[in-house]
Amino acid sequence: MSPDASPKADAQTYLTFARDVTDPLPLHVIEAGALETWLQAQPDAVRTWVTASGFEAALGASLLVPGEAGAPVMALAGYGTTDARARGRFHLAAVAAALPEGTYRLEGMDADRAEEEALGWLLAGYSFGRYRTQSGAKARLVSPEGVDAARIEAVAAGEILTRDLINTPANDMGPDALEGACADLAERFDAKMEVTRGEDLRAQNLPLIHAVGRAAAQAPxxxxxxxxxxxxxxTLVGKGVCFDTGGLNLKHGSSMGLMKKDMGGAATVLGLAQMIMALELPLRLRVLIPAVENSVSADAMRPGDILTARNGKTVEINNTDAEGRLVLADALTLGAEGEPGLMVSMATLTGAARVAVGPDLAPYYADDAALAAAIESGAARAADPVWRMPFHAPYEAMIEPGIADLDNAPSGGFAGSITAALFLRRFAGGTRYAHFDIYGWNPSAAPARPKGGVGMGARALLAALPEALDL
Incomplete structure (x- = not known):
């Protein structure tokens, strides 16, 4: 039996704000240039202690200040300079990780940064403890004045769902388990869920999903x-390739090592869906997840095969490792048939996107300028950086092989993320549409973001929805 996947109550405590606390320790947030002014207003004993400790209010620095009896009476958090802060986010999360267990109240925090820092503080409490006992920051925070505590907690919970799903290896997060995670979410929020499996995919005209997943032990x-x-x-569409061997175009071992995260689009969509439902946004939500494994067997699709998609377009398979766009194609066609006001796909789709913008930015595509503006604005407010990429029409010819309507893997290596996005747009049916080509993984630890699975673009979208959908 695999280790218990359920969240541990004690760990989840640190993902919420402290409530009903009578005497939290004041945590003074001090910019480097304001330290001298702050010190001048303090008693001699405090000035002496801070000076002797070498505290200079550098970004992420922390210090406990004792009272006469030796117990801490306050804590200090360095907030550095404007230039230093511009090079990162969630700066107080580093302070949360450094402070001892206890409950803290922010003092001197700018209101316009309080929401970001409060969210980062909660996320600093995250750890993935399914297979090994681990813990995140244990310093708890009283919700800062002026922020929507319930909203921040809902956003943090959605992000944690995404992280847990991505971090879980494929032996415990195959298509069956991903379906189970969806069912749990649907049950918690009284959503309706239908699943089409195996040979029924062909009967329901979802042939590309079937073709990609039919070689695996668990049914697509x-x-x-x-x-x-x-x-x-x-309508949110998330790529749910629970593991990607590359198929008959088998990946090298070094490329296969992180393929448990190839369902990061599905995980991010589910995290965003949880945020939307928990916040009871006034909209009608549909979530479509093609859940498959791209495996090798006698029944695997082959390079050179020509498949017919749900919308009737033929696709030449020039690389079985370009499978994500195939499963998304059928799901997008189905989603477009419902004529949604907005359809968004999220997928760990191309290595080209990572080469272009690195692991910290979520590249996205949108034809609608107003939608793009809403996403950009939402990203800035949510500390969830994105970068708009072009649906560059002159590259359409690159995905047209001649023998079929479309090519799933154009040769030449140019513009890999753009051609993948253009491929997907062919299946969006003219719907107002955006596509996110995310990485879903934090390769090295950063404040509020330990190494491992991470949500990208979800908070930006959440913040954009009121404007994008006129809520």
């Missing part, structure tokens, strides 16, 4: 979840 499937009865319609 299309998960379709609905929530909400009124308001504009939003």
């Amino acid at each position: 499937r299309l998960i379709d979840m609905h929530w909400g009865n009124t308001g504009p319609t939003l």
Whole structure:
């Protein structure tokens, strides 16, 4: 039996704000240039202690200040300079990780940064403890004045769901388990869910999902979840390739090592869906997840095969390792048939996107300028950086092989993320559409973001929805 996947109650405590605390320790947030002014207003004993400790209010630095009895009476958090802060985010998360267990109240925090820092503080409490006992920061925070504590907690919980799903290896997060995670989410929020599996995919005209996943031990499937009865319609489509060997175009071992994260699009979509439902946004939500493994067997699709998609377009398979766009194609066609007000796909789709922008930015594609503006604005407010990429029409010819309508893996190596996005757009049916080509993985630890699975673009989208859908 695999280790218990359920969240541990004590660990989850640190993902919420402290409540009903009578005497939290004040935590003074001090910029480097303001330290002298702050010290001048303090008693001699405090000035002496801080000076002797060498505290200079550098970004992420922390210091406990004792009282006469020796117990701490306050804590200090360095907030550095404007230039230093511009090179990162969630700066107080580093302070949360350094402080001892206890409950703290922010003092001197700018209101316009309080929401970001409060979210980062909660996320600093995350650890992935399914297979080994681990813990995140144990310093708890009283919700800062002026922020929506319930919203921040809902966002943190959605991000944690995404991280847990990505971090879980494929032996415990195959298509069956991913379906189970969707079912748990649907049950918690009274959503409806239907699943089409195995040979029924062909019967229901979802042939590309079937072709990609038919070689695996667990049957391929299309998960379709609905929530909400009124308001504009939003359809989220997440790539759920639970493991990607590359198929007959087998990946090298070094490239296969992180392929448990190839369902990062599905995980991010589910995290965003949880945020939306927990916040009871006034919209109608649909979540489509093609859940498959791209494996090798006698039944695997082959290079050179020509497949017919749900919308009737033929696709030449020039690389079986370009499978994500195939499963998304059928799901997008199905989503477009529902005529949503907005459809968004999220996928760990191309290495080209990482080469272009690195692991910290979420590249996205959108034809609608107003939608792009809403996403950019939402990203800035949510500390969830994105970068707009072009649906560059002159490259359409690169995905047209001649023998079929489309090529799933154009030769030449140019513009790999753009050609993948153009491929997907062919299946969006003219729907108002955005596509995120995310990485879903933090390669090295950063404040509020330990090494491992991470959500990208979800918070930006959440913040953009009121404007994008006129909520």
